[in-house]
Amino acid sequence: MKLTSVRSYLTGLLLIMVLVMLPVVAGAQSSWRWMMSLRVEKTGDAMYMPSAVAFDKATSRYYVVDTGRDQLVSFEKDGKVIRGFTANGQLKAPYDMVRLDNGNLWVVEKGRNSLTLIDLAAKKVTTHILKDGDRQIFPDRIALDGDKLLVLDRASGDVLRLAPDLSVEQRFDCPKCIGGLTDFVVDGHSVLALSRRDKKVFRFNQNGTVAKEITLQGGELDFPESLAVGPSGLIYILDRHQSRVLTYTPEGNFKYHFLGPGQAPGQVYFPRELRFDPWGRLCVVDEGNGRVEVYRQ
Amino acid sequence: MSLSRYLQAVMVFTMTLPLLLATQAFAKPMVDCFQCHDRAPFQKRVKHEPAAAGECLDCHSPHAARFKGLLMQKVKDLCYSCHPDAAEQHSKGMAHQPVIDGNCLACHDPHSADQDGLLKGLLADVCFGCHTELPKKFKHTHPPYAKGDCTACHRPHQSTNNYLLVKERDALCFSCHKQAEVQKKHPNFPMKLSNCGSCHNPHGSDRPGLIRNVLHPPYADDCSNCHTGKGAPVRMETCLECHPDVSEQMASSHNHLVRYKENGCTACHSPHAGDDKRLLRGKERHVCGTCHESTFEQRDAAKYKHPLKGLVCNDCHAPHGSNHPAMAKGPINDVCNQCHGKHGMFSHPIGNNIYDPRTGQVLTCISCHATKGSDYKDHTRYDGKKDLCVQCHATYR
Numbered sequence: 001m002k003l004t005s006v007r008s009y010l011t012g013l014l015l016i017m018v019l020v021m022l023p024v025v026a027g028a029q030s031s032w033r034w035m036m037s038l039r040v041e042k043t044g045d046a047m048y049m050p051s052a053v054a055f056d057k058a059t060s061r062y063y064v065v066d067t068g069r070d071q072l073v074s075f076e077k078d079g080k081v082i083r084g085f086t087a088n089g090q091l092k093a094p095y096d097m098v099r100l101d102n103g104n105l106w107v108v109e110k111g112r113n114s115l116t117l118i119d120l121a122a123k124k125v126t127t128h129i130l131k132d133g134d135r136q137i138f139p140d141r142i143a144l145d146g147d148k149l150l151v152l153d154r155a156s157g158d159v160l161r162l163a164p165d166l167s168v169e170q171r172f173d174c175p176k177c178i179g180g181l182t183d184f185v186v187d188g189h190s191v192l193a194l195s196r197r198d199k200k201v202f203r204f205n206q207n208g209t210v211a212k213e214i215t216l217q218g219g220e221l222d223f224p225e226s227l228a229v230g231p232s233g234l235i236y237i238l239d240r241h242q243s244r245v246l247t248y249t250p251e252g253n254f255k256y257h258f259l260g261p262g263q264a265p266g267q268v269y270f271p272r273e274l275r276f277d278p279w280g281r282l283c284v285v286d287e288g289n290g291r292v293e294v295y296r297q
Numbered sequence: 298m299s300l301s302r303y304l305q306a307v308m309v310f311t312m313t314l315p316l317l318l319a320t321q322a323f324a325k326p327m328v329d330c331f332q333c334h335d336r337a338p339f340q341k342r343v344k345h346e347p348a349a350a351g352e353c354l355d356c357h358s359p360h361a362a363r364f365k366g367l368l369m370q371k372v373k374d375l376c377y378s379c380h381p382d383a384a385e386q387h388s389k390g391m392a393h394q395p396v397i398d399g400n401c402l403a404c405h406d407p408h409s410a411d412q413d414g415l416l417k418g419l420l421a422d423v424c425f426g427c428h429t430e431l432p433k434k435f436k437h438t439h440p441p442y443a444k445g446d447c448t449a450c451h452r453p454h455q456s457t458n459n460y461l462l463v464k465e466r467d468a469l470c471f472s473c474h475k476q477a478e479v480q481k482k483h484p485n486f487p488m489k490l491s492n493c494g495s496c497h498n499p500h501g502s503d504r505p506g507l508i509r510n511v512l513h514p515p516y517a518d519d520c521s522n523c524h525t526g527k528g529a530p531v532r533m534e535t536c537l538e539c540h541p542d543v544s545e546q547m548a549s550s551h552n553h554l555v556r557y558k559e560n561g562c563t564a565c566h567s568p569h570a571g572d573d574k575r576l577l578r579g580k581e582r583h584v585c586g587t588c589h590e591s592t593f594e595q596r597d598a599a600k601y602k603h604p605l606k607g608l609v610c611n612d613c614h615a616p617h618g619s620n621h622p623a624m625a626k627g628p629i630n631d632v633c634n635q636c637h638g639k640h641g642m643f644s645h646p647i648g649n650n651i652y653d654p655r656t657g658q659v660l661t662c663i664s665c666h667a668t669k670g671s672d673y674k675d676h677t678r679y680d681g682k683k684d685l686c687v688q689c690h691a692t693y694r
């Protein structure tokens with residue numbers, strides 16, 4: 001082989017190696033890859049300002065709360081649209097939801113300031129204006145902890161565990177937090193809550209005491225909106241203004257970030273909620289783009 | 298020439314060369330700028346050291362330069378090159394707008410001035426030069442304000458306190474007004490004296506005691522309209538009883554319901570008195586900036602900004618809540634049309650039945666324009682020459 005041929009061969013090999021290795025090196029910090037979008041493809045029917053995503057492991061379904069169109073949209077596990085549900089046109093600015101084992105739905109309706117129970121079998125919608133003592137509750141996020149319902153009250157900034165009669169039976173609060181708690185998730189036997197203005201995460205025991213106060217350090221958080229906890233304990237924070245997910249160790253030290261603003265697949269625009277689905281995928285409710293972006297490792 | 302002489306000559310040349318080069322590098326041409334330029338503006342009471350020393354070429358390039366005034370660098374960079382401490386200090390906390398803009402010459406004369414600190418004029422005149430919204434005097438004027446002593450309360454460059462205050466607000470008031478004496482004047486105040494600005498305008502007012510001009514009607518009528526007198530806090534429900542419209546606005550997917558002590562309304566509004574009928578606790582830049590500071594910073598940093606002259610946040614945003622993105626007052630295109638009504642007659646098709654191929658969302662003004670500002674002309678999201686278009690029209694690449 002001539003010297004020039006060897007040189008060309010080596011140059012080509014180097015080029016191929018660079019091309020192969022570049023994406024690996026570039027994404028070395030984040031192993032999250034865009035998998036699919038939960039979106040309504042039909043022209044003119046796209047979701048408008050979705051605010052939350054919920055899951056049903058048993059039936060392998062996603063539910064997306066489509067606030068702008070007053071409906072709940074169900075999707076197959078592979079992202080195929082099943083249908084939009086409006087409770088016969090009765091939903092008013094739905095914001096968050098959970099699905100019970102019996103198939104009934106609890107829905108936060110901001111338009112009525114109600115925690116609404118939808119009995120699908122009986123086709124019955126029951127609104128509930130909640131009270132915490134003598135003051136009104138303004139439900140925001142909801143989640144299930146076993147058979148108990150947890151509600152974030154926007155007015156008090158507290159997470160409240162409700163008794164079956166919907167009275168408050170336990171309070172998870174942070175009196176010194178500026179502006180109260182912003183979002184929460186149930187993690188095992190704890191409630192993990194985010195304080196936006198303080199840029200802190202609180203891990204609460206079942207009795208409402210604070211087990212751990214985690215200051216999120218580094219990563220230049222701007223407007224933390226939502227949180228999720230990975231299987232390894234890594235804390236994922238969704239920054240609405242940066243359109244970015246930042247990850248932190250259980251001690252609050254910044255690890256890496258991913259995503260960015262835009263409209264292309266894999267980009268988000270004013271995202272609203274971050275949740276892990278039952279299959280280990282990370283779901284970002286992408287309000288500005290009317291979809292939920294699903295990522296896998 | 299013998300070899301030894303030759304070597305000696307080489308050694309002498311080698312040793313003197315660096316000296317010669319250094320001399321050339323540091324030497325400044327002897328130029329008398331005052332052959333053409335009037336000397337008088339350089340000879341006022343307080344002189345800037347380089348100008349006084351005739352070191353014009355420290356800042357100016359005599360033949361051609363990229364910057365106005367034949368400056369060798371941007372004004373800010375030039376100033377900070379000799380004042381590095383100022384550069385560090387100005388990067389902390391909140392900065393005055395001219396500092397953010399790097400416009401040192403808004404207040405300072407770079408050559409000489411009659412005022413200390415090379416101020417271009419009397420302190421108050423310099424301040425009022427930009428702050429034209431402030432009256433020079435009120436019916437009842439706070440004495441430091443009347444004297445034009447703005448720096449009695451405000452720092453001119455930066456501060457860690459809102460409004461560039463020299464101290465935290467209440468601490469600043471109590472640094473002149475003895476707390477015991479103030480307490481005597483507020484005999485029925487139900488708690489420790491605080492939050493003076495909730496009722497008093499620190500500059501001045503039409504009312505005695507600098508009470509802000511616009512009183513909340515229940516406060517003007519009788520405190521017991523809201524306060525039960527048993528020390529119980531006044532809750533949001535009390536406010537919403539008289540303001541059902543706000544209650545309706547709060548019933549939106551995006552709303553500004555926040556926890557703030559016992560009553561979220563008081564996060565933004567003074568329950569007692571204000572400078573206009575909204576009874577805001579300050580200017581929007583500060584009230585909104587308390588939580589949305591980064592939004593203002595983002596606008597400040599943009600090369601092309603949406604003009605703000607005469608505009609306030611709630612010209613575009615519904616401050617209590619809305620069912621539109623970014624808590625806009627209505628559908629985005631309608632909000633923009635308030636001012637840009639004619640734009641729709643010649644722009645790219647937008648609105649109902651025009652969809653963004655990337656997302657299926659209705660195409661709006663903000664599909665192409667960043668509302669606060671961007672680094673591209675007309676504050677578009679990408680370069681309008683091509684990059685913006687190919688986001689959707691990929692075949693035009």
